[in-house]
Amino acid sequence: MQLPYYIDMIGVLVFAISGALAASDKKMYQDLFGVFFTGFISAIGGGTLRDVTLGVYPLAWVKDMNYLIFITLGVIITVLFKRVIFRLHKVIFLLDTVGIGVYTILGVQKSLQYGVNPFAAIILGMVSAVFGGVIRDTLINELPLIFQKEIYATACMAGAVVFVLLDYYDFHSDWNAIGCVLLIIIVRLIAVKYRLSLPKIDL
Amino acid sequence: MQLPYYIDMIGVLVFAISGALAASDKKMYQDLFGVFFTGFISAIGGGTLRDVTLGVYPLAWVKDMNYLIFITLGVIITVLFKRVIFRLHKVIFLLDTVGIGVYTILGVQKSLQYGVNPFAAIILGMVSAVFGGVIRDTLINELPLIFQKEIYATACMAGAVVFVLLDYYDFHSDWNAIGCVLLIIIVRLIAVKYRLSLPKIDL
Amino acid sequence: MQLPYYIDMIGVLVFAISGALAASDKKMYQDLFGVFFTGFISAIGGGTLRDVTLGVYPLAWVKDMNYLIFITLGVIITVLFKRVIFRLHKVIFLLDTVGIGVYTILGVQKSLQYGVNPFAAIILGMVSAVFGGVIRDTLINELPLIFQKEIYATACMAGAVVFVLLDYYDFHSDWNAIGCVLLIIIVRLIAVKYRLSLPKIDL
Numbered sequence: 001m002q003l004p005y006y007i008d009m010i011g012v013l014v015f016a017i018s019g020a021l022a023a024s025d026k027k028m029y030q031d032l033f034g035v036f037f038t039g040f041i042s043a044i045g046g047g048t049l050r051d052v053t054l055g056v057y058p059l060a061w062v063k064d065m066n067y068l069i070f071i072t073l074g075v076i077i078t079v080l081f082k083r084v085i086f087r088l089h090k091v092i093f094l095l096d097t098v099g100i101g102v103y104t105i106l107g108v109q110k111s112l113q114y115g116v117n118p119f120a121a122i123i124l125g126m127v128s129a130v131f132g133g134v135i136r137d138t139l140i141n142e143l144p145l146i147f148q149k150e151i152y153a154t155a156c157m158a159g160a161v162v163f164v165l166l167d168y169y170d171f172h173s174d175w176n177a178i179g180c181v182l183l184i185i186i187v188r189l190i191a192v193k194y195r196l197s198l199p200k201i202d203l
Numbered sequence: 204m205q206l207p208y209y210i211d212m213i214g215v216l217v218f219a220i221s222g223a224l225a226a227s228d229k230k231m232y233q234d235l236f237g238v239f240f241t242g243f244i245s246a247i248g249g250g251t252l253r254d255v256t257l258g259v260y261p262l263a264w265v266k267d268m269n270y271l272i273f274i275t276l277g278v279i280i281t282v283l284f285k286r287v288i289f290r291l292h293k294v295i296f297l298l299d300t301v302g303i304g305v306y307t308i309l310g311v312q313k314s315l316q317y318g319v320n321p322f323a324a325i326i327l328g329m330v331s332a333v334f335g336g337v338i339r340d341t342l343i344n345e346l347p348l349i350f351q352k353e354i355y356a357t358a359c360m361a362g363a364v365v366f367v368l369l370d371y372y373d374f375h376s377d378w379n380a381i382g383c384v385l386l387i388i389i390v391r392l393i394a395v396k397y398r399l400s401l402p403k404i405d406l
Numbered sequence: 407m408q409l410p411y412y413i414d415m416i417g418v419l420v421f422a423i424s425g426a427l428a429a430s431d432k433k434m435y436q437d438l439f440g441v442f443f444t445g446f447i448s449a450i451g452g453g454t455l456r457d458v459t460l461g462v463y464p465l466a467w468v469k470d471m472n473y474l475i476f477i478t479l480g481v482i483i484t485v486l487f488k489r490v491i492f493r494l495h496k497v498i499f500l501l502d503t504v505g506i507g508v509y510t511i512l513g514v515q516k517s518l519q520y521g522v523n524p525f526a527a528i529i530l531g532m533v534s535a536v537f538g539g540v541i542r543d544t545l546i547n548e549l550p551l552i553f554q555k556e557i558y559a560t561a562c563m564a565g566a567v568v569f570v571l572l573d574y575y576d577f578h579s580d581w582n583a584i585g586c587v588l589l590i591i592i593v594r595l596i597a598v599k600y601r602l603s604l605p606k607i608d609l
Contacts, residue, residue, distance in 0.1 A: 033356050033357055033360075037356075040326070048256070052255060052256075052458060053454070053458075053465060053468065054463070054464070054468070055258075055461075055463030055464065055465075057257070057258030058257075058258065058317075058318070058319070059256060059258075061323060062256065062257070062319050062320065062323045062327075063318075063319075063320065064320065065320040065321070065322050065323070068320070068322040068323060068326070069322070114464075115464070115469075116464070116468050116469070117468065117469065117470065117471035117474070118471070119471050119474040119475070120467060120468045120471070120474060123446070123474070124468075153439055153443075154439055157439075236559050236560055236563075240559075243529070251459070255458060255459075258461075260460075260461030261460075261461065261520075261521070261522070262459060262461075264526060265459065265460070265522050265523070265526045265530075266521075266522070266523065267523065268523035268524070268525050268526070271523070271525040271526060271529070272525070
């Protein structure tokens with residue numbers, strides 16, 4: 001799957017908006033810098049950690065200014081149209097779900113392409129999708145969302161595992177990528193709708 | 204601007220002292236290891252994140268032992284002369300302000316030199332100056348200072364933006380660098396004196 | 407000292423178990439994902455930060471799938487046999503102590519091999535041994551253990567310093583490595599037995 005460039009930019013925009021919105025829960029972050037910073041980290045955190053782990057330079061947002069332009073756009077949209085965005089929270093949620101689906105599979109593909117073992121490729125796919133949120137939540141001193149909320153990272157893992165398995169059996173077609181992105185989206189939507197969560201372990 | 208080596212070392216020393224002093228607010232950190240660790244992170248955190256983001260190896264403090272010697276010196280000074288240093292808190296504040304000014308512009312210059320886009324160069328300049336403090340505050344479980352206090356990161360941003368703009372229009376002279384360092388220092392001094400802060404955003 | 411491969415794998419297993427056990431203190435982490443994640447970070451965090459700092463790619467766990475297999479094994483063992491493991495907490499403690507000893511000296515050796523200055527080699531040796539735990543504790547919003555508990559990082563430092571000094575005076579034999587690993591183990595055992603800690607600094 002060669003991700004069309006504009007889908008990548010939409011992903012960056014959506015993650016920046018969701019990051020900037022997250023800042024609104026913390027009084028401390030409610031100045032322009034705090035809002036930009038959380039939007040920025042949310043948008044580039046996952047891909048950056050993946051590429052630093054792989055040792056792949058230069059990083060995308062360092063080379064290509066459009067990433068930062070779309071992040072800025074997302075932050076400005078959030079600040080100007082917060083009420084509208086809150087009313088559109090279902091749209092944001094949907095876009096965010098599409099975003100983690102696309103970023104997971106792209107992360108797995110890029111990792112495999114750099115000769116990474118399949119297990120590590122699954123982890124790096126998940127990292128691409130969720131790490132921005134983890135760093136953001138850690139910085140604002142909250143237990144990261146991925147440990148509290150519904151099956152979030154697990155949806156990414158499911159898609160990544162299926163993709164790697166099919167890829168291993170030479171099922172290289174774009175349909176594998178598209179199908180696994182859809183799998184992630186569907187698992188998360190079902191989990192949220194029926195409030196599913198992983199079984200607690202009585203340690 | 205070719206930063207004279209001794210200014211770099213003074214910057215490391217000052218950041219190490221301010222890190223070691225920060226450890227004094229937390230009982231848990233008041234042993235020699237905790238004080239050294241916070242001083243160390245404060246001094247090298249920003250430059251390390253910048254260089255890892257750029258993929259520039261080897262890192263300065265890994266290659267050149269003087270960084271670690273000056274950090275150790277800063278920690279020892281803090282432990283031995285804490286009373287004097289507390290009385291000198293205005294001097295420390297001034298040195299810290301000079302430090303973030305110098306590190307911001309140096310970070311921008313180094314980034315541009317590695318072919319980074321101007322927007323990313325601004326961010327990496329800010330990272331050079333403030334990230335040591337962010338990591339330190341996160342580790343000791345406090346909301347990072349840059350989100351609470353006066354226009355701290357914003358002063359760095361102002362200087363970085365002006366530098367990049369003038370540099371873009373071929374204004375390469377050292378006066379650009381020196382002027383922008385001074386701009387950062389002045390913005391921060393004014394912000395602290397008049398307790399300015401960025402406008403809150405009512406999200 | 408060429409570390410036999412199986413010792414490295416045992417180290418990974420032990421660190422993964424101790425990480426997974428740590429998750430049991432936090433209700434939020436008690437699903438399968440949370441337990442795996444903390445085990446994973448605890449096992450690979452230190453070596454990853456060391457290698458990213460050195461700029462040495464590819465990272466071990468990214469190249470060699472056995473790391474992730476042994477981490478998964480550690481997590482499964484923890485989940486299935488938690489009661490047994492709790493009863494064996496002295497064995498785990500001993501293995502963990504051996505682990506930080508081995509990882510410290512290996513980290514120092516690897517760093518020196520890449521031309522790092524001796525002071526930085528000591529720090530990177532300590533990082534190899536303790537950073538996994540620091541990141542884990544920061545993520546679950548606790549003050550990192552190394553700042554609270556007995557002489558933990560300090561034991562690593564003692565071994566690293568002695569190793570670097572002897573190595574500097576051309577004492578390259580494996581006995582240096584083995585002796586320094588034992589030194590770390592002994593310092594920590596004595597510190598825990600007699601509840602030693604570093605002197606508090608009245609800042």
